[in-house]
Amino acid sequence: MSAQHRPKPLDGMLVVALEQAVAAPWCTSRLADAGARVIKIERPEGDFARGYDRAVHGESSYFVWINRGKESIALDLKQPDDLALLERMLVQADVFIQNLAPGATQRLGIGSDALRQRHPRLVTCDISGYGDHGSLQLMKAYDLLIQAESGLISISGAPGEWGRIGVSLCDITAGMNALIGIQQALFQRDRTGRGSGIQVSLFDSAAELMGVPYLQTRHGGKAPERVGLKHPTIAPYGAFTCADGRDILVSIQNEREWADFCREVLRRPDLLTHPQFASNAVRVENRPLVDGTVAEVFAGLTSAEVIDRLTTARTAFGSVNSVQDLISHPQLRTRRMKVNGHVAEVPALPWITEWEDDSYREMPAIDAQGEALRREFAAPGPADNPARHDTTPHRASTPV
Template sequence: MSGALDGILVIALEQAVAAPYCTAELAAAGARVIKIERAEGDFARGYDRAAKGDSSYFVWLNQGKESIALDIKQEGDLALLNRMLDRADVFVQNLAPGAADRAGLSPEALQARNPGLTCVSISGYGSGPGVDGLKAYDLLVQAESGLSAITGGPQEMGRVGVSICDIGAGMTAHAQVLEALIARGRTGKGRTIEVTLFDVAANWMAVPLIHTEYGSGAPTRQGLRHPSIAPYGAYQSSDGALTLISIQNEREWLRLTQEALDLPELASDPRFKGNAARVENRDALEAALSARIGQIKAEELRARLAAASIAYGAVNTPEDVTRHPALRRRDLTTSGGAVVSGPARAVRGVEGTRPGPAPAIDAQGAAIRKEFAA
C-alpha cells in the first residue's frame, strides 16, 4: 500500500521514545526510515519483554524501520552516515545536546552539502545557562515542568501514566517535519527544527501557569475531579464501580438532579445555583451526590445518565479498555516475527501503509552498507 511520504528517506539517530515516535509516524505514512543504533541497540529494546519477548515500547515505535548498527566515533561508520545523509530528506536525532554537532553532524554542515535536508533535534531542554547537563527522561520533565504538581490526588503528586512528554515531543516533531516538507516543495530548502520535551510540557501547562501569574493560583490536585467545574468527577455506585460524570451548564445540572438522580431539592438549593457556587460549596455537593449515587448500581446509574443526556464515562482499567467497543486494533510484528495486537494509529480515514516488523539490531546493516558504499 502506498503512502503520502513514499520516496522520502528519513535517517534516524534515535533511541527511547520521543524521536522514535516521530519517525514511526513518518514510516506509517510511507517514508523509508533507517534507524541508526549502537552495537547494543536502542536501549528501549530492553525496557521489558511484554511483546512476546520484545519490548512493548520498541515494537510499538519501530514498525517497518530498517536498522543498521554504527559507531559514529569510527571514521568509516561516520563517513557512511554522512553519505546516507547526503541523500536523505529528513534527519532526526535525539542525542544529548551538542553531541551531533561535535560529531560533525550539525545542521549547518549537513545542509551545506544537502540543502533540501530537514534536520530535527529532540532533547529535554535544549542547551543554555541553567539547563546544560540536565538529564531529560520523561518523568523528570513531568516534574520539572510543574505537570507533576497538578497531577494526582490532594495528598500525593502523581505521574501521568504514560510517557506524555516524550510522546508530545514526538508528535510536535512529526508535525514540524510535515510543515518542512511542504515548505521545501516551494523553496527547495530544508529546515532546522529543535523540539524539547520541556517546551512541549510548558506549552501544555499554559492554563495553570497563567492562573499562577495572573489569577488566584494554580489549580490544586483534585484526583478524579475537575478543579474548576462541579460536578465533574468520579462517583462510586453501590457495586463499587466508578462512573465519571460531567456537567457543563445549568440545563445539564437540572437534568442530572431532577431526572437522573431524583434530587429536585439540589436543583433548587441556592448553594448549588451556577457552577461558581457549586465549586465554592463542593464538599456539600459531593456529599449529597455521593450518598445518592452510592445507592444505585453502575448499570442502572449509567442508563439513567444516558436517558437524561448527561455526559458520563466508566473509569476503566487497562483490562477493561482491551474490550472497549471503541478500541480499534492493528497487528504489530516483533523483531522475531511474532505478532501482537496493539491499538490502531490515532487517525481515522487515513490508513497509511502497512509497514513490516520492528527490526532486529543491524538487520539491514549489510544491505545498507552496500547501498551507500563510497
C-alpha cells in the same frame, strides 16, 4: 491493490534517524506509517529501549510500539568509516532527526546547521531535554524528570504523595511536536525549495501542555490543586461509586447540563434554586456538599440504574477502567504486527486514513539491514563523481 501497497503521502521520502528511547522513535514510526523510508541508526549494542522489558513475545513493549516499519543499522560514529557512511546517507536524505545528548552531533561534525549548509534541501529535527537556551540546556532529561521540572506532577493525581503520570507523556508529546514540525517543514520546502531546522524539547512540550494551569496561576493568582478524579474548576465532575461497587465518572459542562442532571439523574429539582448550587463557580466553592449529594444518590442505585438515568439526561459519563478493561473495550481499534514469528495486537493509529494498512510492518532486529545499507551507501569508486549529490537536488519535491 493490496493493503500493504496503498499509496501513502510520504512515499519516496528518506528519513535518517539517529535516535533512541521514545521521543524521536515515536515521531519516525509515524513517518514510516505514512510511507517514508526510515533508516534507524543504532549504537552497536542497540537502542537501549530494546531492553526496557520483554513483554511482547520476548521483545520490549516500548520498542515494538514505536519502531515498526524501519530499517536498522548499527554504527559506531566514533569510527571514521561509520561516520562517513552516515554522511553518505544524509546526502540522499530528506529528513534527519536526532535526540542524542546535547552537543553530541556538533562534536561529530553533523550538527543540524552544518548539515543544512552542505545539503540545503535537508529538513533537520533536533529533540532535546531543555532546548538550546537557559541554564539547564546541558542537563540530561528523561520523561519523569520533565514531568517534575515542568510542574505537571504538581497538578496531577490525588492529594498526598507525588505520583508519576502513568505514560511517558512528555516524550510522546515531544514526538508529536516533532512530527508536526517536520511535516510543516516539508510543506515549506515545497514552496521554497529549501529545508529548515526544527527544534523540539521535552520541557517546551510539557510547558505548553501546562498552558491553562500556567495562566490560572500567573494571572489568576492561584494554582490548581491536585484533586484526584475531580476537575479543579468544574463541579460536579468526578467519580462516584454505585451500590454494586462500580465507579462512574460524570462530567457537567454547563448550567443546562446541570439542570438535566438534577431533574433526571439526582431526581432533585429543588437543587436548581439552592443558593449553594447556583452556578459552577459556587458549586466548586461548595464541592464537599455538591459531591456528597451526588455520592448519596449514586450509592443507592446500581450502576445499570445510574447509566440509564445518565443516558436519559444526556449527561457525559464514563467508566473507571483498568488496562485489562481497555483490552476488551468495544471502542478499541488494533492492528496485527509480527514479532519474533508471533502476532501481536497493538493499538491502531489515532487518525484513520485511506492509506492506513490493515497490519503493521515488523520492527527491525539490531543491524538487520546493516549489510544491505552498507552496500547501498558504499563510498563511490574512482569512476563516480563524489560531489554528484551535493550539486543537485536530493529528489523531486514530494507532496506531503
